[in-house]
Amino acid sequence: LSLSLSLFLCACVYVYVVLDKVFLRFFFKRLQVNGSGRHEADFPYVSLCGREINFLRCDDQPVVFTHLVSGEDGKRLAYGGYSDTITIPFQASKLCMLPQSGRLYHPAPEKSGAIGLVKSQLAIELSQQFEYDGVNPDRDCPTHFIEDGHRIELDQSLLQLFTDNEEVNEIRSSHESAGTIKVNKPR
Numbered sequence: 001l002s003l004s005l006s007l008f009l010c011a012c013v014y015v016y017v018v019l020d021k022v023f024l025r026f027f028f029k030r031l032q033v034n035g036s037g038r039h040e041a042d043f044p045y046v047s048l049c050g051r052e053i054n055f056l057r058c059d060d061q062p063v064v065f066t067h068l069v070s071g072e073d074g075k076r077l078a079y080g081g082y083s084d085t086i087t088i089p090f091q092a093s094k095l096c097m098l099p100q101s102g103r104l105y106h107p108a109p110e111k112s113g114a115i116g117l118v119k120s121q122l123a124i125e126l127s128q129q130f131e132y133d134g135v136n137p138d139r140d141c142p143t144h145f146i147e148d149g150h151r152i153e154l155d156q157s158l159l160q161l162f163t164d165n166e167e168v169n170e171i172r173s174s175h176e177s178a179g180t181i182k183v184n185k186p187r
Helices: 021-029 120-127 157-161 166-178
Strands: 004-008 014-018 031-033 045-049 052-056 064-071 074-079 087-089 096-098 103-107 115-118 144-147 150-153
Touching: 021 031, 021 045, 064 120, 074 115, 096 157, 103 120, 103 157, 115 120
Parallel strands: 064 115
Antiparallel strands: 004 014, 004 052, 031 045, 045 052, 064 074, 074 087, 096 103, 103 115, 144 150
């Protein structure tokens, strides 16, 4: 995935820019779901900058975790650029892989949609530590993650946050019927 972002400016002009680290930190700290009442269908996310609104759309999720860093407070996932300035705690039990697409997800900041995509290179590294209880790993979701010799059960809770995704609906349905996840139904 590229760090080039498509920004929709007030004059409705698309500008493609590779952003510096300072601006990336500023941009991602202000990233949130678009609740402005303007262009919500076309641009589901915004990043507020004073009176300016940067409208954003992406192919999958706006937060893409690029690498895992270790710190005094444990492992953290970095996003928003080439540095470790924007991170969140790594929660192995919350990893969620969609087997048909091969995409791996992890919780992201709530205000920016609550789901983050794990960059392909990092997903490949992390997938080496997956365990599958099913017969067909190509079709089944991983069930456990091995970290520092500990077998951590994946809770699949991110599945509840996806909407209008046929693959997720199929996985959610099979887990719900097997009783392996509890699905909160919308009211």
